[in-house]
Amino acid sequence: MRKMTESPILQIARHEIRQVLREPKFLVPFLFPPLLLCLSEFLFLSGVDDPYVVRQLMLFCALLISPMGVPLASDSFAGERERGSLELLLLLPVKPAEIFFGKLLAVIPIPFVFILFGESAYALAFGNASFDVWWMSVVAGFAFSVFISGFSLLVSLYVNTARAANQSALVSVFVLLIVSEKFSGYYFAYPYAPLVLIAAVALFFVAASLIALKRFRQM
16 A cells, blocks of 8 residues: 655644744743733732723733744745755755745744633633633634734745844734724624634735745745
């Protein structure tokens, strides 16, 4: 029976994740937002049982963690170009699409794991968040992370350094934080809002991926 080989996309993704895990300093920033938020509530908001405050803090916690994947996405191609290894990457016996989606797949899981960790730790520590608030905050954080990761990868293909890609992508984070604060009330008010958010981000992500893939093939 013919032995099945692992997909090149999964091989590249696993390699990229392994590289990140070898450098724990990349993971440290993911821990600060939930820890600082929990500490601030313990010091300043202990005893507050306002559902509005709780849901806003839960959402803010998820949104603070989600863009922490920007440096990873920004380094995906701009970093390779900066280190002079992009040409070698293109010589691998794999398709450009496989390289692109392999790097993309490596970026998404790390912020999502920390979002789950941060939101769950927050809910368990204070016990004043409902399950609906928890899962809707997790979905919002995941959608935000996917959007930022796709945008960062796109930017990474058009600039020459990882720092430039990182700074350009982070500008969008502030815009999205303002938008999320403006429309968070509507988000929690409608049960189908998470599905709409996921659908909108998925459409953007597909469009950004196609544009980035076209750019990658031209390099």
